[in-house]
Amino acid sequence: xxxxxxxxxxxxxxxxxxxxxxxxxxxxxxxxxxxxxxxxxxxxxxxxxxxxxxxxxxxxxxxxxxxxxxxxxxxxxxxxxxxxxxxxxxxxxxxxxxxxxxxxxxxxxxxxxxxxxxxxxxxxxxxxxxxxxxxxxxxxxxxxxxxxxxxxxxxxxxxxxxxxxxxxxxxxxxxxxxxxxxxxxxxxxxxxxxxxxxxxxxxxxxxxxxxxxxxxxxxxxxxxxxxxxxxxxxxxxxxxxxxxxxxxxxxxxxxxxxxxxxxxxxxxxxxxxxxxxxxxxxxxxxxxxxxxxxxxxxxxxxxxxxxxxxxxxxxxxxxxxxxxxxxxxxxxxxxxxxxxxxxxxxxxxxxxxxxxxxxxxxxxxxxxxxxxxxxxxxxxxxxxxxxxxxxxxxxxxxxxxxxxxxxxxxxxxxxxxxxxxxxxxxxxxxxxxxxxxxxxxxxxxxxxxxxxxxxxxxxxxxxxxxxxxxxxxxxxxxxxxxxxxxxxxxxxxxxxxxxxxxxxxxxxxxxxxxxxxxxxxxxxxxxxxxxxxxxxxxxxxxxxxxxxxxxxxxxxxxxxxxxxxxxxxxxxxxxxxxxxxxxxxxxxxxxxxxxxxxxxxxxxxxxxxxxxxxxxxxxxxxxxxxxxxxxxxxxxx
Amino acid sequence: xxxxxxxxxxxxxxxxxxxxxxxxxxxxxxxxxxxxxxxxxxxxxxxxxxxxxxxxxxxxxxxxxxxxxxxxxxxxxxxxxx
Numbered sequence: 015x016x017x018x019x020x021x022x023x024x025x026x027x028x029x030x031x032x033x034x035x036x037x038x039x040x041x042x043x044x045x046x047x048x049x050x051x052x053x054x055x056x057x058x059x060x061x062x063x064x065x066x067x068x069x070x071x072x073x074x075x076x077x078x079x080x081x082x083x084x085x086x087x088x089x090x091x092x093x094x095x096x097x098x099x100x101x102x103x104x105x106x107x108x109x110x111x112x113x114x115x116x117x118x119x120x121x122x123x124x125x126x127x128x129x130x131x132x133x134x135x136x137x138x139x140x141x142x143x144x145x146x147x148x149x150x151x152x153x154x155x156x157x158x159x160x161x162x163x164x165x166x167x168x169x170x171x172x173x174x175x176x177x178x179x180x181x182x183x184x185x186x187x188x189x190x191x192x193x194x195x196x197x198x199x200x201x202x203x204x205x206x207x208x209x210x211x212x213x214x215x216x217x218x219x220x221x222x223x224x225x226x227x228x229x230x231x232x233x234x235x236x237x238x239x240x241x242x243x244x245x246x247x248x249x250x251x252x253x254x255x256x257x258x259x260x261x262x263x264x265x266x267x268x269x270x271x272x273x274x275x276x277x278x279x280x281x282x283x284x285x286x287x288x289x290x291x292x293x294x295x296x297x298x299x300x301x302x303x304x305x306x307x308x309x310x311x312x313x314x315x316x317x318x319x320x321x322x323x324x325x326x327x328x329x330x331x332x333x334x335x336x337x338x339x340x341x342x343x344x345x346x347x348x349x350x351x352x353x354x355x356x357x358x359x360x361x362x363x364x365x366x367x368x369x370x371x372x373x374x375x376x377x378x379x380x381x382x383x384x385x386x387x388x389x390x391x392x393x394x395x396x397x398x399x400x401x402x403x404x405x406x407x408x409x410x411x412x413x414x415x416x417x418x419x420x421x422x423x424x425x426x427x428x429x430x431x432x433x434x435x436x437x438x439x440x441x442x443x444x445x446x447x448x449x450x451x452x453x454x455x456x457x458x459x460x461x462x463x464x465x466x467x468x469x470x471x472x473x474x475x476x477x478x479x480x481x482x483x484x485x486x487x488x489x490x491x492x493x494x495x496x497x498x499x500x501x502x503x504x505x506x507x508x509x510x511x512x513x514x515x516x517x518x519x520x521x522x523x524x525x526x527x528x529x530x531x532x533x534x535x536x537x538x539x540x541x542x543x544x545x546x547x548x549x550x551x552x553x554x555x556x557x558x559x560x561x562x563x564x565x566x567x568x569x570x571x572x573x574x575x576x577x578x579x580x581x582x583x584x585x586x587x588x589x590x591x592x593x594x595x596x597x598x599x600x601x602x603x604x605x606x607x608x609x610x611x612x613x614x615x616x617x618x619x620x621x622x623x624x625x626x627x628x629x630x631x632x633x634x635x636x637x638x639x640x641x642x643x644x645x646x647x648x649x650x651x
Numbered sequence: 652x653x654x655x656x657x658x659x660x661x662x663x664x665x666x667x668x669x670x671x672x673x674x675x676x677x678x679x680x681x682x683x684x685x686x687x688x689x690x691x692x693x694x695x696x697x698x699x700x701x702x703x704x705x706x707x708x709x710x711x712x713x714x715x716x717x718x719x720x721x722x723x724x725x726x727x728x729x730x731x732x733x
Contacts, residue, residue: 062668260699
């Protein structure tokens, strides 16, 4: 965006693009505008234009309901604009003031009629727990303790009812501690005062959330302390408009909500590709040399170490790191392998493109090498020209531009730029997440071996694959739901399910949810495939059939299908039927039914319906995969 | 350099969804259809955010037109030593 353009001329240009029906350009300009000026006014403009064009854009629609005890209306445009920056078309429902209890308890309430994907319970201590708030001094210590107990059981009851009536995710604000406790500094001396009792309520809230599927806690005190409690609160606005948050902080409330909504809507990135010079270290390795670049425990190297530590945290959370840098490979590798100040080493990077080629091409290659979609990549660079080039060539990529005016090439702010990026947030961590990069390195070894074999069959026999099939369990529920959320390529129907939805289905006798774990002589892939089927009449319908990209092309899909066919036959079904619903990304799965002897029965706008007569089926598990089937445990699924 | 009025006008344009060149210092709840109490709050919040200041309930009452709002912001900005 040119610097000399006025706010009015930028807006005129966007409106012209809309009038000329150039929606992609309008969308990019809106995103640019929001990035440069994330304020309330801009948010109103962005959301009003978004309403006109969202139907023409590829956005993830997500429905969120906000139950509240304070004014949230002015935050809603900020929330929607920020969600749009992550590719989400957010539809928002706001509950009435302080009706959150009725809304959650009554299955007919407007909350449930809205059919939300996620619900935010944004309530304040002052309303939920007046006895622990301003009126604290009026109560005896027994009465306060009783009040805390009553609040906890209240939460237990409301949240329990919510879980019964809805499968949406629930984000609960923890209760804030008073900024000025009734008893002053004495409050901190014992656990039975305001802060102590609220701490207890919050820790019980965390327990309740951890015991239920899809319930998460938003730590409100941590949020306000990050931005400074004194700056956060606006007492006058609370008294006059029931809005407790200062004007300049509303964006931070919106962003905190978005940190939850991005992973819930599946708009996360799996990979972060980083630049080297002036990003991982200060200076240019090709010019400044090993002794000249800034990286180490002392300033200014410490700022870059802080960024590396943030990246290391992502790595440990299962986000795959990769490098894309314009450099002489020799210089860069020496720094990566030998510089004493580096926290990140070559072993932390699953792919590297250190060359003088076009970065967009490099990023395409990295996505291909790691077998992920291009929209699974994030890109971190300090060069505004590179960032702009990637944005226009590959708009699907999440670009973190370190030259952005908020950071203005200030390396001290780089670590938080990475930590604040919601595409790397995770609400659950599976065992697979923590070892992801190791898995990619094993994958490279596999590919090297594959090239040495004459035939695919020889390679498969040599691979020594073992598959373990079992119904979904408490332990695998999170991973199963995660795979339905994230798998785009080998996915026949691309139906997304949350943990509560999977859990609910698993309880129904007509539904079967199978998972497949695969390992081979190079390592363990973990849980990589999910099939969900439903019996009706003579038919067993394949609702979901998906495979992580890690094992595509290894005939694991045939083993999983053979298992479904065998199990359906055992239950007395005569046919296996299933839809293939094409998307922009699932071409790798399009021939699956045909290759396995299914007949096409019906073609509609949405996709094609395929059937397999089980009596005549020839689907067998490949001889080179050793299959172990664990049956459901009697008495529970 | 944009004037305070122009900055206030641009914010009002976003909040009320009206083109900036249709807004004059005399634009008010009488001439702008959707200038209701919630939009008034949104305008106040956007002004506070933009100019990094706080408006008292009495000052908020004073914003009876875009021109009055701009004048108020101007005087607040001059009163704050920078």
